[in-house]
Amino acid sequence: MASKAVLGEEINKETESLYKKEKKLGEGTYAVVYLGHHIRTNRKVAIKKIKLGNMRSGLDMSAIREVKALRELRHPNVIELIDVFSHKTNLNLVLEFLDTDLENVIKDKSLVFMPADIKSWMMMALRGLDHCHKCWLLHRDLKPNNFLIASNGQLKLADFGLAREFGDVKRAMTSQTVTRWYRAPELLLGATNYTGSIDIWAMGCIFAELSLRAPYLPGASDLEQLTTIFRARGTPTEDDWPGMLKLPTGYNFEKFPKPQFSDLFRGSSEDAVDLMNKMLTFNPVQRISAADALQHPYFRNLPRPTAPAKLPRPQQNIAEEEAEAAVDANKKRQFEDAFDDALDATDAGGADRRQIVEPAAKRMDLRISSPA
Amino acid sequence: MADRPQLFEQTSQYQHWRFTRESLSKLRTENNRLGVDRVLHGLRQEAKVDDQETSDTRIAEATKNLLTPEEELKLIDFYLQRIKIYVTIYRASKLLKPDALDNVKATAINFMKRFYLHNVVFDYPPKNIMLTCFYLATKVENAFMKIEDFIRPLADAEAKRGSKTQTKSDDVLGLEFIVIQSLQFELAVHHPYRAVYGFYLDMQTFIDEKDALRETYDRTAHYIDKSLYTDLVFHYQPSQIALGAFKLAAKEKDLDIDLYLTQRFDARSLELLYRVLDEIQDGITTFAATSNDEAKEIDRKLILCRNPEKNPNSTLYKKTVAVQGDVPYVSDSDSD
Numbered sequence: 001m002a003s004k005a006v007l008g009e010e011i012n013k014e015t016e017s018l019y020k021k022e023k024k025l026g027e028g029t030y031a032v033v034y035l036g037h038h039i040r041t042n043r044k045v046a047i048k049k050i051k052l053g054n055m056r057s058g059l060d061m062s063a064i065r066e067v068k069a070l071r072e073l074r075h076p077n078v079i080e081l082i083d084v085f086s087h088k089t090n091l092n093l094v095l096e097f098l099d100t101d102l103e104n105v106i107k108d109k110s111l112v113f114m115p116a117d118i119k120s121w122m123m124m125a126l127r128g129l130d131h132c133h134k135c136w137l138l139h140r141d142l143k144p145n146n147f148l149i150a151s152n153g154q155l156k157l158a159d160f161g162l163a164r165e166f167g168d169v170k171r172a173m174t175s176q177t178v179t180r181w182y183r184a185p186e187l188l189l190g191a192t193n194y195t196g197s198i199d200i201w202a203m204g205c206i207f208a209e210l211s212l213r214a215p216y217l218p219g220a221s222d223l224e225q226l227t228t229i230f231r232a233r234g235t236p237t238e239d240d241w242p243g244m245l246k247l248p249t250g251y252n253f254e255k256f257p258k259p260q261f262s263d264l265f266r267g268s269s270e271d272a273v274d275l276m277n278k279m280l281t282f283n284p285v286q287r288i289s290a291a292d293a294l295q296h297p298y299f300r301n302l303p304r305p306t307a308p309a310k311l312p313r314p315q316q317n318i319a320e321e322e323a324e325a326a327v328d329a330n331k332k333r334q335f336e337d338a339f340d341d342a343l344d345a346t347d348a349g350g351a352d353r354r355q356i357v358e359p360a361a362k363r364m365d366l367r368i369s370s371p372a
Numbered sequence: 373m374a375d376r377p378q379l380f381e382q383t384s385q386y387q388h389w390r391f392t393r394e395s396l397s398k399l400r401t402e403n404n405r406l407g408v409d410r411v412l413h414g415l416r417q418e419a420k421v422d423d424q425e426t427s428d429t430r431i432a433e434a435t436k437n438l439l440t441p442e443e444e445l446k447l448i449d450f451y452l453q454r455i456k457i458y459v460t461i462y463r464a465s466k467l468l469k470p471d472a473l474d475n476v477k478a479t480a481i482n483f484m485k486r487f488y489l490h491n492v493v494f495d496y497p498p499k500n501i502m503l504t505c506f507y508l509a510t511k512v513e514n515a516f517m518k519i520e521d522f523i524r525p526l527a528d529a530e531a532k533r534g535s536k537t538q539t540k541s542d543d544v545l546g547l548e549f550i551v552i553q554s555l556q557f558e559l560a561v562h563h564p565y566r567a568v569y570g571f572y573l574d575m576q577t578f579i580d581e582k583d584a585l586r587e588t589y590d591r592t593a594h595y596i597d598k599s600l601y602t603d604l605v606f607h608y609q610p611s612q613i614a615l616g617a618f619k620l621a622a623k624e625k626d627l628d629i630d631l632y633l634t635q636r637f638d639a640r641s642l643e644l645l646y647r648v649l650d651e652i653q654d655g656i657t658t659f660a661a662t663s664n665d666e667a668k669e670i671d672r673k674l675i676l677c678r679n680p681e682k683n684p685n686s687t688l689y690k691k692t693v694a695v696q697g698d699v700p701y702v703s704d705s706d707s708d
Contacts, residue, residue, distance in 0.1 A: 059552065
């Protein structure tokens with residue numbers, strides 16, 4: 001509160017006058033995102049204007065949740081909400097400008113991921129998540145496109161439209177949360193009392209997705225999702241997960257055997273598979289926490305995580321020849337990597353990775369649709 | 373326990389909504405002074421569009437009846453007390469689940485207290501601000517209800533009373549942005565309820581009289597409820613207020629919790645803590661709610677010293693503000 005103004009309306013006007021909108025980056029039914037800058041410092045920002053004209057009950061819950069959560073969070077791996085102001089009946093969130101996201105990176109088949117790259121993303125993601133959980137906040141919608149990436153490679157947890165506080169055992173919460181493929185089994189079974197472990201399950205799915213370069217548990221429907229999980233990980237027994245059948249929609253499921261994970265994750269090291277299994281443990285009580293995951297040997301063992309600035313980035317909106325060059329660079333990288341000693345992981349291939357030409361601004365519009 | 377204060381220090385509540393007694397009183401005085409200036413300015417503007425004689429009387433009346441910062445506070449408190457009544461109405465109509473009641477009530481009260489650090493009653497009388505704070509609190513505390521559902525019990529109660537005015541959705545929603553911007557868009561509020569439960573659990577390992585402890589704990593809610601109306605929330609952390617409430621309840625139930633405190637804290641921090649707890653207990657026990665008569669009297673004065681620029685019923689508002697189309701509560705019409 002650097003403002004000298006006393007009156008609420010004046011403080012709001014002062015905040016608004018600090019920023020200038022430049023151009024529209026994207027528009028959805030729920031919000032418009034603009035590129036803008038801070039007038040004095042020239043800092044580049046994204047201004048997310050939430051439209052409320054046709055909201056019948058005033059400010060909607062996802063806007064409330066997002067503002068409430070982000071106002072309290074300050075962490076290098078959580079998107080920064082720099083300011084908020086209202087203009088007539090629009091709510092404007094001034095966010096740090098981030099140019100791409102993890103889904104984009106995963107889908108860009110011209111990029112090759114090294115184990116050290118995956119470790120780096122996982123470490124940043126878990127640090128951001130650990131901070132949320134320490135502040136008693138659940139994200140409840142972790143998926144690759146909710147991890148945005150800054151131009152310096154830092155991964156940032158974003159989209160807090162479903163976030164809420166947790167820890168009060170007396171208060172019921174909805175089990176209808178988290179995008180299906182990343183939804184924890186206890187939610188699929190109708191649990192209304194849960195903890196940070198639901199976010200960890202989603203992180204485990206993302207970990208697997210980074211290794212596979214495809215969604216790990218893509219159920220075709222909510223009903224299918226549990227079967228997809230059980231087929232991939234084996235149906236849990238009463239020993240694996242005591243109390244599972246007591247959950248609202250728990251009943252006897254088809255018994256799938258426990259498969260050999262190492263077959264599927266052949267490219268991953270033993271410690272990576274071990275951590276992944278701990279994140280995808282059926283019993284939420286036994287599932288590893290974000291804080292403990294960060295202490296797992298996986299993060300201490302070699303290769304060391306890639307420096308954020310040297311992580312692979314998608315090449316977008318660039319000329320064809322540049323795209324070709326990028327592919328060549330990656331081929332070269334693959335070749336080098338074959339000989340690369342794990343000890344050199346921190347600078348392996350870094351030099352070959354090109355600076356992003358122009359921020360893929362349009363990525364911002366992914367987050368402007370209201371969660372159902 | 374060591375990292376808990378640090379965590380609280382990161383909250384917006386700790387960083388932006390904490391004051392010393394002096395700074396709080398200075399802020400309120402300044403706020404009131406600027407509010408008075410705006411009232412007089414508004415009335416002079418109104419004189420330009422109204423006939424001279426009416427304006428002169430109006431200005432003279434207003435000047436005589438301007439509210440002091442203390443009167444403002446008393447009026448605000450009266451409406452804060454009514455939040456309690458509304459909570460029971462929504463509970464009875466099953467629109468609020470029992471598990472959400474405490475938080476919704478405490479957050480609504482807190483929002484209203486914060487709102488009037490950055491606004492005055494001359495501009496925004498507390499009656500509707502209270503409803504908007506209440507409705508916003510239901511959303512913030514995950515107890516959302518549709519605006520129609522929120523209005524219905526109010527309308528029913530008004531009909532039963534035979535009240536002439538009827539609360540409409542726009543009365544509540546029209547002020548939502550005014551409220552949220554005055555809250556600086558900081559919506560997370562921490563209350564003593566959870567902290568007191570933590571103390572209760574912790575004390576069980578130190579205190580053998582389990583029944584007395586249980587009774588004491590049950591009684592703390594009464595003192596926490598009382599603390600919400602005071603300014604303690606601007607001076608102390610929720611866990612401190614929780615412990616202060618625990619001490620009051622323990623005194624009443626004749627339970628000794630000092631044994632717990634001496635084992636939990638070292639002598640030096642205990643000395644500081646006791647001073648804080650004394651101040652909190654004092655704050656809770658000396659608080660006196662505004663009476664009906666007091667409120668009525670202040671409300672009567674307020675009618676005469678409203679800022680016409682913000683009063684939709686004033687001549688100035690009707691002749692200028694409304695004509696310019698700069699009505700504060702329009703639907704989304706900017707197309708930037």
